Amino acid sequence: MIVKSIFRSGLFAGKSAIVTGGGSGIGKAITSELLYLGCNVMIASRKLDRLENAANELKTITPPGDDQPKPKIEFMECNIKKEEQVHSLISNTLDKFGKLDFLVNNGGGQFYSPAKDFSLKGWNAVIETNLTGTFLCCQQAFNQYMSEHGGVIVNMVANMWNGWPGMSHSGAARAGVENITKSLAIEWAPAGIRINAVAPGSTIASQSVKDYYKFDIMGQQIPRVPAKRLGTVEEVSAAICFLLSPAAAFISGETIKIDGAQSLYTTSIPWEVSGRYQN
Numbered sequence: 591m592i593v594k595s596i597f598r599s600g601l602f603a604g605k606s607a608i609v610t611g612g613g614s615g616i617g618k619a620i621t622s623e624l625l626y627l628g629c630n631v632m633i634a635s636r637k638l639d640r641l642e643n644a645a646n647e648l649k650t651i652t653p654p655g656d657d658q659p660k661p662k663i664e665f666m667e668c669n670i671k672k673e674e675q676v677h678s679l680i681s682n683t684l685d686k687f688g689k690l691d692f693l694v695n696n697g698g699g700q701f702y703s704p705a706k707d708f709s710l711k712g713w714n715a716v717i718e719t720n721l722t723g724t725f726l727c728c729q730q731a732f733n734q735y736m737s738e739h740g741g742v743i744v745n746m747v748a749n750m751w752n753g754w755p756g757m758s759h760s761g762a763a764r765a766g767v768e769n770i771t772k773s774l775a776i777e778w779a780p781a782g783i784r785i786n787a788v789a790p791g792s793t794i795a796s797q798s799v800k801d802y803y804k805f806d807i808m809g810q811q812i813p814r815v816p817a818k819r820l821g822t823v824e825e826v827s828a829a830i831c832f833l834l835s836p837a838a839a840f841i842s843g844e845t846i847k848i849d850g851a852q853s854l855y856t857t858s859i860p861w862e863v864s865g866r867y868q869n
């Protein structure tokens with residue numbers, strides 16, 4: 591993975607971050623950029639082999655310049671749906687790095703389904719992953735460290751602004767995350783914490799998405815993006831690094847859309863409402 595950053599070398603030197611879902615797609619791009627900027631990073635998700643491969647690949651990344659300390663990358667298994675695993679993620683990160691400046695709640699996802707076909711188990715899996723999982727990570731980061739030391743949190747939502755037909759479970763969860771982002775921005779401001787969100791359009795060309803959905807879910811959307819191109823994982827990472835950085839020191843409770851104006855222009859889905867698509 592080629593690291594690109596428009597930010598000043600060493601910007602995050604000596605800082606420490608957790609990136610959930612940091613072993614693939616957008617999360618891997620964020621991890622790369624944070625390492626490049628000098629930040630120690632813990633990546634965490636359910637699949638240990640994926641995390642290990644990513645950590646081996648990314649551990650060679652160093653900030654440019656001879657005077658920059660080499661950042662560390664660590665990984666651990668954590669299902670963000672499980673409170674005890676999230677507790678361990680935060681405490682292990684504190685053991686490894688001694689601090690936690692940044693939390694990037696990138697881990698999440700969903701499956702396509704017409705609303706009429708959801709099982710309760712499937713509905714709950716998506717709500718627990720995206721809404722509850724994100725909340726648990728925020729809560730444990732606050733209770734174990736940030737309440738005393740401050741910090742910056744970035745949550746991941748999606749293009750659910752006009753509803754998300756075929757993904758209504760995820761739309762509900764992401765709308766909940768957007769609202770939690772506002773609530774916590776107010777509640778935790780006195781502790782020196784900023785919390786924001788990013789909303790990628792349904793158009794970020796991440797390899798894992800291409801693998802997960804069995805058709806060209808991304809390519810079909812190009813006509814629906816005013817810029818007539820997909821976004822890149824690096825473009826999401828750049829917005830997240832901006833929100834983590836001092837350049838965003840007075841921004842909190844905000845959600846930045848990263849969608850090339852797709853959400854202003856047209857639908858968030860690459861299928862027709864007739865429901866012909868089957869995953």
Ligand SMILES: CCC/C=C/C(=O)SCCNC(=O)CCNC(=O)[C@H](O)C(C)(C)COP(=O)([O-])OP(=O)([O-])OC[C@H]1O[C@@H](n2cnc3c(N)ncnc32)[C@H](O)[C@@H]1OP(=O)([O-])[O-]
Nearest residue numbers: 698699700701703709711712715716719792793799802869
């Ligand atoms: C427009 C696109 C833009 C892209 C946006 C992105 O986010 S890109 C990012 C894209 N990347 C991702 O989204 C990757 C991450 N996503 C995931 O890992 C899963 O989609 C998850 C969110 C459900 C989490 O899973 P988990 O481990 O918490 O749960 P589990 O696996 O154990 O399943 C629990 C239950 O859910 C149900 N059910 C599950 N799948 C399907 C299905 N395909 N079909 C129907 N139903 C399905 C089923 O009921 C199952 O129970 P069962 O019948 O098996 O007893």
Ligand SMILES: NC(=O)C1=CN([C@@H]2O[C@H](COP(=O)(O)OP(=O)(O)OC[C@H]3O[C@@H](n4cnc5c(N)ncnc54)[C@H](OP(=O)(O)O)[C@@H]3O)[C@@H](O)[C@H]2O)C=CC1
Nearest residue numbers: 611614615616635636637669670697698748793794796798
């Ligand atoms: N690509 C796009 O266009 C868009 C993406 N998004 C969101 O951005 C984020 C990253 O997506 P992207 O990189 O594209 O796709 P990926 O499928 O690569 O990313 C999802 C990541 O979340 C992790 N994850 C999923 N469930 C859990 C869980 N229960 N506990 C811990 N980690 C979990 C996965 O790791 P593992 O399987 O090892 O657990 C994986 O690394 C997701 O939240 C996605 O929904 C939002 C809008 C659009």
